Amino acid sequence: MANNRFLKFTINSTDKKIIRKFLSHQNFSSSQLRNLKNKGGQIFVNHKKRHLDFRMKTGDSLLVVLSEEIPADIIEPMQGKLDVIYEDDYLLVVNKPPGLASLPTRARTSRTMSNIVKYYLEENHENSTIHLVTRLDRDTSGLMVFAKNSFTHSLLDQILHSQDFQKYYLALIYGQMTPSLGLIDLPIGIDPDAFYLRNIDQNGKASKTEYKTIANYKTASLLKLKLLTGRTHQIRVHLSAMGHPIIGDEMYSHRKDSRISRQALHCYELKIVHPVTHELLNLKAPIPQDMVLLRSALEG
Structure with missing residues (x-):
């Protein structure tokens, strides 16, 4: 057991x-x-x-x-590199690289973070039912949280958008935000022309993102962002709506950028009040190399 x-x-x-x-x-x-x-x-x-x-x-x-959980076979265990940032009997927090989806599609053929985590849990003789608490877009890197049982998952869901569960991102954007810090409060809905896209929609769901400028460059800037809600593509849609899309985000900027092959967005910090032990966890994931190189190019 x-x-x-x-x-x-x-x-x-x-x-x-x-x-x-x-x-x-x-x-x-x-x-x-x-x-x-x-x-x-x-x-x-x-x-x-x-x-x-x-x-x-x-x-x-x-x-x-707790009752024994039987893992669903929709997620197959697949071996792969796993960068574990934090782990205990209840939580597993990993640093996801860009280019890897959080969950498999219906086709179930590609390797995702959930497939790799399932393999890791099975190898460690733990409950391998996947309880994904936070997910990231395929080309967004950074911290992802998995719960190790349904009870912990339920507790985390209850605090997910509260001060007990704070998510911070870094983004390199085109141009400079005015003012240099503030709150983006714009509702987000599904784009009527493409179901996989999101847009600003007055009939959409309330969506709030705090931002703060960390550094300005000649044609770009580095932002620290905090999610107050958790909508699909929220940061990407909000920054695009402000006229400052994320560098490399071809989907919302409508332009290619030869300096990076994906959106320059990274979930770099989580502050979580542990739902079982009540310990304050302050977890960070280093900025990936492609964003480091992009920042150097912008500084140059």
Whole structure:
């Protein structure tokens, strides 16, 4: 049994004493409680097996063994290089290179980060069900978060767009933003002419991106961006709408750039309050070489 299926609690005087109510207060959903009861989960209080309606006392030790998860075969394990930035019993954070999709398409033939992560988890004899918490476009590099079980995934989803889960990006853009820092608050919808594109649409979903200029160059600049919402292509669409698309983003800038073969966008920092241990994680991924070379060219 893998470690990530175990959750341990010590019952305090102010905690709910009925196990079901206690776990609900710990953000177990009703479906997770049903799975715990009906799909092989186990509950122990002071090393004795108990049911969800058992009443605990202050000082009791509660051990929850989560239901076993059966991985879907839609994602095949595939060997590949994995740059692990952080890992514990509940989370896996990796640095994705550009040119690699987050999830496989229906064709299921190409290698993606999820295929590589599944292979890695199987090799380490862990639950290999893929719980992708954050995804990146194929040609965006940087930090991606995977949960190691459905409960942790659920907890992360609850904080994904809060101050407990902050995502920061670096982007090299054409031109310079005025003012040099601010908030882009423009709704995003699906482009009516191409389902795979997004555009600014007053009937679209609310979308907010904070930005700050880090460096200005003659014809470009380096921005630090923080996502306040999580729409598809959000940063790319927002910057394009402001008249300053990302260098190399042919899809939204409508121009090729010989200095880089993809959009110069990198998820470089995550600040996460760990959903289980409540530790503050401050994780960073180094800027990839193609963006380093582009920045040098812009400085030159």
